[in-house]
Amino acid sequence: PLVATLTFGAAGCDRAADPMPESPMAPSVHVMSAVSHGGAPQLASQLAPVRALTAKFHNFDYAWDAGWNLQVTPCLENPPLGGMGYHFANPAFIDGTVTALEPEVLVYEPQKNGRLRFVAVEYIVPWAIVPETAPPPVLFGEEFLPNPGAELWMMHVWIGAHNPDGLLATWNPNVNCQFAN
Numbered sequence: 001p002l003v004a005t006l007t008f009g010a011a012g013c014d015r016a017a018d019p020m021p022e023s024p025m026a027p028s029v030h031v032m033s034a035v036s037h038g039g040a041p042q043l044a045s046q047l048a049p050v051r052a053l054t055a056k057f058h059n060f061d062y063a064w065d066a067g068w069n070l071q072v073t074p075c076l077e078n079p080p081l082g083g084m085g086y087h088f089a090n091p092a093f094i095d096g097t098v099t100a101l102e103p104e105v106l107v108y109e110p111q112k113n114g115r116l117r118f119v120a121v122e123y124i125v126p127w128a129i130v131p132e133t134a135p136p137p138v139l140f141g142e143e144f145l146p147n148p149g150a151e152l153w154m155m156h157v158w159i160g161a162h163n164p165d166g167l168l169a170t171w172n173p174n175v176n177c178q179f180a181n
Helices: 003-004 040-058 060-066
Strands: 077-078 080-090 107-108 116-124 146-147 152-157
Touching: 040 060, 040 116, 060 116, 080 116
Parallel strands: none
Antiparallel strands: 077 080, 080 107, 107 116, 116 152, 146 152
């Protein structure tokens, strides 16, 4: 049932990141994290192991083979706030625990040449596990944001693409879906 919550419309997805109908996964909030203005050196050191883990996932095939092979959104963007891209989940990590080296989702931006560019990790905890009425999960000293449309807690970490709004901002003005299929 938990994976069913995240796979809305994802049936028939393949490595080419076929587009899907609009989904409730798109957050309706835009938050500039306090980390964008302070705490960045501490966060940078906390993210070093995550960057090392995901270095090989800049090649999408490695991410796919490692388990991030469930496409849970179409390419998401929210002009003028920016974009996110396609979200690929690893169902084995969607268990209600928050572990820096087990991001539930990897986020990719479509490129003109048809490839996918790694832009972010996303940590999620479904409300079916930690209800919206509970205190939000915390990672890297920051609280997760509620995503009512997808009924989950979320935290994006833009380690693959610079985000001028901050490492933990929801949308990235440097990411778009211009080349989505």
